[in-house]
Structure formats: C-alpha cells, structure tokens
Amino acid sequence: MDRNIPNILSIMRIVLSISLLALIPYKIIFVTLYIFIGITDVLDGYIARKYGLESDLGAKLDSYADFIFYLIFVIIFLIKYTSIIKYKHMIMLMVIIAIRLLNLIFTKIKYKEFVFIHTIGNKLSGLIIFLMPIMLIFIKSSILAWIILTIVLISAVEEFLITVKYKEPDLNRKSIFLK
Known part of the structure; x- marks a missing residue:
C-alpha cells in the first residue's frame, strides 16, 4: 500500500471542496461530489489507521481538508x-x-x-x-x-x-x- 494514499485523499478533498462552489447549480453533480468528499474523509483516516500509515502530516492535511470543507459548506449553506x-x-x-x-x-x-x-x-x-x-x-x-x-x-x-x-x-x- 502506498504510504501517501491517505494524504492524497486529503489533498483531493481540499480541491474538490473548493470546486463545490462552482457546482451549486448542477444538483446531481454537486450531490455526487459532496457524497464522494464525505467518503474520502472517512477513507483517509480508515486507510491510515488500518495500514499503519498515520502521520503528523496526514493528521494536519485531514484537519485542513475538514476546515476548508466546513468553510465552503457555510458559504453554500448561506447561499442555498x-x-x-x-x-x-x-x-x-x-x-x-x-x-x-x-x-x-x-x-x-x-x-x-x-x-x-x-x-x-x-x-x-x-x-x-x-x-x-x-x-x-x-x-x-x-x-x-x-x-x-x-x-x-x-x-x-x-x-x-x-x-x-x-x-x-x-x-x-x-x-x-x-x-
């Protein structure tokens, strides 16, 4: 198992969370991506723990990804x-x-x-x-x-x-x- 998979998932979550802003009018794509972001949030931690790939960098990336997702969510919530x-x-x-x-x-x-x-x-x-x-x-x-x-x-x-x-x-x- 590649040691970087959990970190890649967290970085992906950051990029995908930001892209949600552009996808607000496209409900099916938005919901699909929203669910995918949620799945990657669960997967990065699960993979890191299951395969002993936990790291300080991974924990920080996960936290930054969460923070950005919640910030984007607040913006979308205020709009919708x-x-x-x-x-x-x-x-x-x-x-x-x-x-x-x-x-x-x-x-x-x-x-x-x-x-x-x-x-x-x-x-x-x-x-x-x-x-x-x-x-x-x-x-x-x-x-x-x-x-x-x-x-x-x-x-x-x-x-x-x-x-x-x-x-x-x-x-x-x-x-x-x-x-």
Missing part, C-alpha cells in the same frame, strides 16, 4: 438556505467562527503551528454538518439549525479549552474529559 436562517442563527454562527479563528491564532502562538484537534465533538460536528443538507430535505426548520449550531458551538469551545489547558498539542485527544 437563506429562507430558514434567522438573524440569531447568524450571530451564533459568527460566534462559532470567531472561536474557531481564535483557537487557530492561539495554537499558532502557543504551539508555533495551527492545530485542529480530532475530538469526539469535532467528529460529531463534522458528521452533522455533512448530513445537514440531507436532513434539510426532510426537515426545513430553524430548530434543526439551532440544534446543529449548538453542537458545533460546544465542540468549538471544547477544542479551545483543550488548547488552553494542555502544554503540548495532541491532535487525537478525544475530549477534554478523555485522553
């Missing part, structure tokens, strides 16, 4: 679902983005590098954000947006608290309550 987004949702979203950016700045100062921690909360947030467009097909509700934003906010705060609490970065720390 303006009917259910309320002013208060926007404020909460801005708070989440501010916490995430503050955490990036803090990790860069504290650890001399950008750090994204693979907590259970961040993984749950990622899954929920990934499934959100599918959920919105069945439930077009601002309550769903509140639930999702609350989960994402909790995971952002937890990641920041982990960064503040620990001297050394541990990209694979599961939670502030667990190792």
